Amino acid sequence: MSELESRIRCKSLLSKVVKVEETIQYFKDGMNLGWSGFTPAGYPKAVPIALADHVEKNNLQGKLRFNLFIGASVGAETENRWAQLDMIDRRWPYQTGKDIAKGINEGRIRMGDKHLSLFAQDLGYGFYTKDTPTGKLDLAIIEVSAITEDGGLVPTSSCGVIPEILMICDKVIVEVNTGQPSFEGMHDIIVPGTPPNRQVFNITKADSRIGTTYCPCDPNKIIAIVESKHLDKGRAFAEQDDTSEAIANHIMDFFQYEVKCGRLPKNLLPIQSGVGSIANAVVGGLAKGPFSNLTVYTEVLQDTMLDLFDSGKLDAASSCSLSLSENPGFPRFFANFEKYAPKITLRPLSISNAPEPIRRLGCIAMNTPVEFDIYAHANSTLVGGTRMINGLGGSGDFLRNAFLSIMHTPSTRPSKTDPHGITCVVPKAPHIDHTEHDLDVLVTEQGLADLRGLAPKDRAQMLIDKCVHPEYKPIMQEYFDMAKKECLSKGIGHEPQLFDRCFKMQMNLAKHGTMKIKDWNVPDIV
Amino acid sequence: MSELESRIRCKSLLSKVVKVEETIQYFKDGMNLGWSGFTPAGYPKAVPIALADHVEKNNLQGKLRFNLFIGASVGAETENRWAQLDMIDRRWPYQTGKDIAKGINEGRIRMGDKHLSLFAQDLGYGFYTKDTPTGKLDLAIIEVSAITEDGGLVPTSSCGVIPEILMICDKVIVEVNTGQPSFEGMHDIIVPGTPPNRQVFNITKADSRIGTTYCPCDPNKIIAIVESKHLDKGRAFAEQDDTSEAIANHIMDFFQYEVKCGRLPKNLLPIQSGVGSIANAVVGGLAKGPFSNLTVYTEVLQDTMLDLFDSGKLDAASSCSLSLSENPGFPRFFANFEKYAPKITLRPLSISNAPEPIRRLGCIAMNTPVEFDIYAHANSTLVGGTRMINGLGGSGDFLRNAFLSIMHTPSTRPSKTDPHGITCVVPKAPHIDHTEHDLDVLVTEQGLADLRGLAPKDRAQMLIDKCVHPEYKPIMQEYFDMAKKECLSKGIGHEPQLFDRCFKMQMNLAKHGTMKIKDWNVPDIV
Structure with missing residues (x-):
């Protein structure tokens, strides 16, 4: 039995195993996609890279664009490369990469961020897909360590929003990562209910366990399984100073x-x-x-x-x-x-x-x-x-x-x-x-x-x-004293600010390369 | 048996009943006080009014100043009158009243606000009293409907932060309000533990009950009990329009x-x-x-x-x-x-x-x-x-x-x-x-x-x-279009703003009485 076969314990799913190229057919322009992953950990790699190769080879830049919903950022070789190839329309709720940031700040990629706990639940409640015909995600790509006997998905190095993706997605491509050992046993997963049926999260210590080691998944949702040997592209250690x-x-x-x-x-x-x-x-x-x-x-x-x-x-x-x-x-x-x-x-x-x-x-x-x-x-x-x-x-x-x-x-x-x-x-x-x-x-x-x-x-x-x-103390003290004086004398000084000067330091930086302003009272703005 | 006696079911406490004037002696300049109450409901009235009368009669304005920690605002006849009489130094976390607002905005009263759920727990954790010799509140004034056999305090029309006050205060003056029926039975109180011993709040429906109908209180903490017949000064109904x-x-x-x-x-x-x-x-x-x-x-x-x-x-x-x-x-x-x-x-x-x-x-x-x-x-x-x-x-x-x-x-x-x-x-x-x-x-x-x-x-x-x-649509659209144009062209346009103009409407209001600015591009600021 191959490593891949031993990881797929739901044997009826073995027939779904395909080469990664065969998954390209499932992707259509404008789709809403859900990926596993959270930071460069546990994200799908084989399929996104194959799709990027496909776009590059066939000059499809700007013709296959997707809305990406992922727990947080993922590895640059996937989302940043997709941005390079103009494959991203919307991106929630976090991202990392020079090209994706460029696309966002030049107005080509529509990014939104929200507190991550809210992003997760709002995704599961269908808030991000409410204007689509089905109200659901079109396709999910989930990296797993293994698939249990019942089709349950055992994540790899992160859990991200896998439960919420499965709540609102009926078509799932699974990447079984055999390039690294299985993480089975490390996860504690519950699928949160929707109010008024949301559970108590009975965690009373950091290591409390309240769920299962896999995320339940209807095997009929799984449309394709590919083997992946790609490793997480985790960031190098930051130097201390x-x-x-x-x-x-x-x-x-x-x-x-x-x-x-x-x-x-x-x-x-x-x-x-x-x-x-x-x-x-x-x-x-x-x-x-x-x-x-x-x-x-x-x-x-x-x-x-x-x-x-x-x-x-x-x-x-x-x-x-x-x-x-x-x-x-x-x-x-x-x-x-x-x-x-x-x-x-x-x-x-x-x-x-x-x-x-x-x-x-x-x-x-x-x-x-x-x-x-x-x-x-x-x-x-x-x-x-x-x-x-x-x-x-x-x-x-x-x-x-x-x-x-x-x-x-x-x-x-x-x-x-x-x-x-x-x-x-x-x-x-x-x-x-x-x-x-x-x-x-x-x-x-x-x-x-x-x-x-x-x-x-x-x-x-x-x-x-x-x-x-x-170097900034006298500058800041002068502003604060000035703001107090002007606002308190007018009886509007609970939190003094001067709206003609409060951003002067930022404008000084743009104009003169430093926030050390010379004189708070000299007009320095349009 | 008088109404007051029937409300005090812990009979050993009957000896603590005093006339309201006799509580004045407990108040010293600079004290940290905790009151019951939340909005003009359930706040102490007899003692605060008597103390205000005392200050007024004896010209003690500015000589008896307190730090007030209350669940939210309370009736104007108490906190606002205290502000009139210069009896408030610090006030957390909310207030209502013309004079108290004036004191805050002129810098005489130091107010702080925080999300109310955080205020409650931070008070109980001792964060607001950390710089005092005891780390505790000096004195509490709690309005109750009744006192149970064990000294438990049954609140009136609000619960406020009574549990947290009792966690960090050893001296409590109780006002038993016999001017209105008892609210006993309506409350559901638990005293939250301090991490790592904080409980699950097992509320799964709006009417779930997880606690007791009174707040436990060591009877030895109660230094005085007064009878009150004052009614909550609830605000009148706001008109609809x-x-x-x-x-x-x-x-x-x-x-x-x-x-x-x-x-x-x-x-x-x-x-x-x-x-x-x-x-x-x-x-x-x-x-x-x-x-x-x-x-x-x-x-x-x-x-x-x-x-x-x-x-x-x-x-x-x-x-x-x-x-x-x-x-x-x-x-x-x-x-x-x-x-x-x-x-x-x-x-x-x-x-x-x-x-x-x-x-x-x-x-x-x-x-x-x-x-x-x-x-x-x-x-x-x-x-x-x-x-x-x-x-x-x-x-x-x-x-x-x-x-x-x-x-x-x-x-x-x-x-x-x-x-x-x-x-x-x-x-x-x-x-x-x-x-x-x-x-x-x-x-x-x-x-x-x-x-x-x-x-x-x-x-x-x-x-x-x-x-x-x-009337503001064209003005706002012009700003937004202008901000997009300037920021996107520089590749800094995820959320376009123009820091030399973003508060121009507010400055126009101060200067010209309206936020309808005539021209975004004419310098109109210092």
Whole structure:
């Protein structure tokens, strides 16, 4: 029996096995597609790559365009290549890749982002397909480790929105990935009901199990099965730097203080940590730090999490995806499968990011924004307020529902002409994804501002004092003092802003390459 | 046995009964106080009024200032009078009253607002009192219907944050309200644990009961009991108008369409409806409409809800407060107590507004903002972006977690010089409480925009087409076209904005009394 045959335990489905080229016929221009995957983990590769090859070979650019609904971003060799070949019309709810971002910001690709937990349920409720003739997705492509005796789909390195896709799709192409070991046993899946019949998600610890290790699927829905040997193209490890280290140290000090005051247990509370160099430094800080018996409840596990397991300080991790690097992450994971796998639970997005378990467990959420403002509104998605980077992701699911909501960023970033040309603490965020009502603690390498219980003007002063880079402190203080003076004297000063100047720093950057403005009172705008 | 004695079933506490004047001694300048109450319902009145009289009589204005932590606003005769007498330093998380708003916007009162479900839990976790010597509230004042044999507190017309106050306060003054019948039996209370020991909130229907009808309280905490005969000063019924009627009709049509498409059950899903004339019109529309066996899961029940019960179409209502008008609301309620009371469940704020039951039940959330913008960001709190009205309330708890998130507003409001001088649909909201990632449907009397699944620029065009007032349509379309042209040509146009002009309408209003700007390209700002 071949590896493929042994993975397909529902034997009636063996007749559905085809060569990948034979799936091309199912794709028509304008279709709504659902893919498995969440970050470059668990996404279909063989079929999307074959379809891209087909488009390229036959000069079909712009003639086969699709609407893509996937848990989050997927590997660049699939969605970004599709963007290069003008194969994407709509894209929800997140993406990664230079070409897809270009298409979005030039208006050729219609992207929308939503809190990931809401994206998952709204997809299952049919909200994204409500204007189609059937109200359903036209076609799904799901990567699996195996198919159970009853046709149940065993995911690979992520669960994404597989349950919701199957709720609203009657035609499924399955990619059985035999290029890597099976992940069977690591998943905990329930198919959420639709209100008023939605279940209690009875998760009371990070490693609670409430479902099955596969996603039930009517075998009649499966129209084709292909074998895939493609590996997840996980991102390489981000380097740590002094700024990230300093931020992580502030956070470790804060945790220790909170434990001392009795507001956090000694083993903290389940950690959600985003992606990037600061998140890596924080996880690194935990691996070296004084806390043990930690747990993680998050949406993405990256390579550093293996270090935290190896430190002996991490008892369990729950996530939507195991997004390790192609090398060394996955080889390291598979070489120690018996050690890591029993401590990891992979859940569908609708559960990993649901407010219900996040609040109940009391997660500590930590994410990096593009920038935040003096009143603690944060921009996570649009550089300069208009240019999409990747999307919102699950930051709002975790930050809104956490026990402690923390955002961290370097205080400045370089512009083309000035190593500190961009301040990440601004008078007013030009786009807002997380509001002042959502965030507890903001951190830069300059310091940590614990904003809990502070009124807006007290928050602003603390942020200027603790988080703003020294080169921007006088500039920000001058704006704040000026705004207070003008607004309070008119009796409109709960949260002072000057609407003729609040974006002057951003306009100065566009015009002069730095946000260090010379004079707040000189007109510098149209 | 007097009425008071019969209400105090824990007989050892009878010795704590004092005259209201005798409680004055417990109040010291700078104290952190927790009150019962949520909206003008269930708040202490006798003690706060006596303390205000004391301050007034003895010219202690500014010498006895307190930090007030209450579930939401309370009656003007208490918190607003305290503001008049300069008795408030900090105020969380909501307020109502001309004088308290004035104090906030002139910088004398430090107010903060947070999603109410978060306020409740953060209060219980000690986040607001973390910088005090004890980490606790100094004193609580709780209005009750009765005290049980074990000292349990039976609330009156609201539950507010009584459980959280008792978690972090060791000294409680109780007001037993004998001026109205007891509400005993209507409440469903659990005291939420602190993570990692937080319970499942096993609410699967609007009328699920998961707790007790009283809030447990160590009798030793009760330092004084006073009798009160003050009635809740509930607001009068808001008049309905043609605009509200038109909005309600759009919503009723939308519900019917969604039922027809199979996306909503015939009896809809649990309704959350805010306060004000549009909310009243919507509830009125439901009372006349084609839907029956409705349920309500909300934070405030107002007089119109009695009409909905009387229509026979409402099976059950869950709320944090029963905020009826002093007349005719409460007399009507008490005259038909046996009819209404069994269908109403009053819950603590931490349960009524918890994301967990709101998502599970799949509420339909409807709230009125100050304004929203073309990309569907909404301002609920700060007029002109800086002046606090009342606060955020629970709008975010419901809108973020609802099955359908709906906001409704008149398309315009009058300015001093122009009956349509203010447009409620703007290029960019000057303050953002709810983001584009939170809202599904926006409605004005002009029409309803179903934004589900639309990318930002498609949302903007639909909002301009369906919701903007005819006098503002060309102005808004010109801005949007101009912004698209400038941003897309630079490849930064996912969500086009022009930062030198996006607030020009607001500045025009301040300067010229109307938001109808004459020319987008003429410099009109500092």
